Amino acid sequence: MEVFAVAGSRAVLPCKCNPLYSFIPAIQWSKAHKGTVWRRQRSGLQFWGSSWYPKVTQRRVTCPHSQFEKGDFSLQINNVREEDGGVYSCTVENGDQVVVKVITLRITEVSVSSLVPTWGSDISISCKVTPWPPGASVRWTLNNNPFVPQTGIASNRSTTENVVREKATARLTGNWTCVVDYKGKEVRASAALTVKGVIHPSKDDTKVYAALGSAVTLPCVFSPGLIPSNPVWEKLRPEFLFKPAPGRLPASFSSSKLFSQLPSDQSASLKEVGLEDEGSYRCSGSIEGQRLTRNMQLVVAKIHSSIPSKDKGPTTLTCQLTDTSEVTHYEWVHVVYDLNGTGSVRSIQKGATLSVSKVSEENQGEWACRFYGKDGILGNVTYHIPLMSRLSGQKSVGVSHNTAAMVGLSFLLLVLLLILAQMYKNHQRRKRIFQYPALETIVHTISNAREERERNQMKN
Template sequence: MNKKPFLIVLGLALVFEGAQCQEHEVFVAQGSVAVLPCGDETSAPSHPTAVYWSRIVGDVKKTVWRREKSGLEFRPVRDPPRANCPVPNFGKADYSLHIAETTFEDGGKYLCEVEGKTRMRKFINLRVIKASLSPAVVIEGSSLEAVCHINPEMRSVKMNWKRNGISASITSKARISRVSQKDAGTWTCQVEYNGKVVEAATSLEVKGIVIPQDDSLLVYTDVGSSVSLPCVFTDGLIPNTIMWNRTSKTSNARLPLSASFNKSAGPSTSATIQRVEDGDEGMYTCSGMMGGLNGKRIKVQRTMELVVSRVLRSSSSSGNGLVKLTCHLSNSDQITSYEWLRVTYGPNNTQTVTSVQNTTSIRIQEATEKDAGEWVCRYYGKEGVLGNATYELYVMGAVKSENVRSGNKPAMVMGLGFLFLVIFLILFQMYRNYRRKRKILLYPAMETIVHQAANERERRERSRGKMVEACVGEPKPVCV
């Protein structure tokens, strides 16, 4: 018997009606829904179809989900029903397996078997991506390692780490020796395969000082105002000690804190300067000691710059009464523009603000009453208004007084009170002198008696004087 024609017929049967075997790669992030594709375009939608989904573990095939041609559906009893094959899709010859809330352990090789008009087999490698941080919660200054895992492992893929959307590493691992608050947030592992990108993300919490996040903070204030210097620690993080110190920006020499500097109690509170004086600008550092891993003490600190603004006054040398006001800041690097405002007050403390000009300096005629009032220099940065510096000019007739801040008003009131007291004493003394000159007494009867007594005394003195003169003129005076 010639077996050759029989083998040819058998081969053609296997090609057209035999089993089809395919293999696919599926990448999915841990916790998302995995869809393992399995479709049969050769089967007619009306033809009864049996679908078997299994997982290959070593040499053992374990059933994940199956459906017989009769419509009976079988699922493992011991596992939660996370895997299923949507039956409505069978009409489209789509027998894909859906796995909800994919775990890292779900990764592996799966087998899809479809028995319909033809028999089809597909192998799918499900690779689950997981992003992990070690440790998940760190303290500023400690080390961190980020690792991108794939189960099962695969070397011919491209990996990339991103931190808050910014590339941090182009390998499966990223290491940071000193963690800062800028490292907190979302870490994303990107896996690229055959032009497709799958991302797995995790979050990182960094304990330490959350406000401010880094050492680039500039705090703006003006002379005479109060200001808050923020130093807020993470909730639940209590440092052993909190210290504040001040240094010079140029020489880095240590400087004394302001006389009105006040450090509030508690780990998450800010220090305040009740009244900023000229010369309080500089670098302020808040630091705290706390325990880290393995009992190691870690020092967490934040440095911020206090920028003090003031208005400098200069008069014209020509004597024409012009005054130049200049807006001065101890650090103007971040200033983009200035604006001078005129503030006037009306009845019921109504306030009117008028923009005058946008320059660093302004000239005003200080001798006239129309220039009296409050002048404000407002300075701007890229993010908007940064602060104000105020100059107040008071005019009383032809006499004027000026102060840099409204905080000098008590001194002006005391000066005016002293002036009125001196004027009152002068007028009172003039009144007393007038009464003494006119000899105005409060009791008329007493005045008459006094005058009569004075006249009688004067008459007696005159008569006695005449008797003395008569005795002196006689040769032999006889005087009794």
């Protein structure tokens, strides 16, 4: 009989016999070439081998008495180790009857050469089965996915090991499982591996998207607890394809180490992104004498507007990126804000280009171009359509005509009111005079006499 156990777990070596015993027989467990492990005499006295004798209150080897009456004399080994692997025998003596059962215990263990390796260092993950089962095959999984090694897997039957050797990178982080196929059965043992280094971005050539004129953060975050020395940011010149050389950083570039609370965060930022800022950037820092680097690419997005010459047709908006290798599709969203500043989406259209009439009040506001990759949205860039000149000119001319008409009508109305007032005033005056005819005669007589005297004086 064969029993597989993972290092650190409990192994149960079965030993079941006929339960029809009048009394509990003598039991002895021994290991080949190692002697007695545990034994019990008929009197009930128990003994442990010298290498198994408990040095602490908790015994690593036990044989539960509660199962003896059922004929179960199985041995339990807690926290099994590599050296526990081997051939065991269970001997049950009941008078002249002796029953011997042989069990092979195989200990499976996955170990890593360095528990917390740094990015770029040599690392080996080994799967050991002690003793090695003849004819067994081994395969590896990483995070429950089949692992395909880049440098191959070395098997050494003499040392009963199966080893994966790789350069430590972020892709090796996770749960490693060694699957041993033996006689139609699978035996699994696992170990967790954490690779320390630059954890964000998690891989080289990660693309960072930013809208033209906006601010952007270039991430460079090391694993918690890692404090890089001599951190450096560089912009790589594109003319050096095989061995990128550092160039000049943008004018708006600034390192965030001045305001970052975490020494492991060496991210940087650009306050205002220009088209000339696109390209590759590299951050680096030294950890335990090893230089760790991470390259990333800044992709700049903008919206190009094509206005017709006669300013009568629709305007074409085109979403443009300096690198479209990861873009799968585009989406246009019209965002309208109310008086409280709350935005709402009015329409959604697909495609990199959009035709929109600027003279239409419905199209005024903010148009956002969202661009997506296979894993979701990558970024967005916005374009604002203000009140266009032609629309405002038409409205102002209309307002001017209306104002002139109102002023003209008001002036005519005022003149009419003045004329009516004067006519009414004259009418009232004549009416008062006609009420006294004698007075009117006297007034005319006096006036005529005055005119006669003035003529006579002129003659003399």
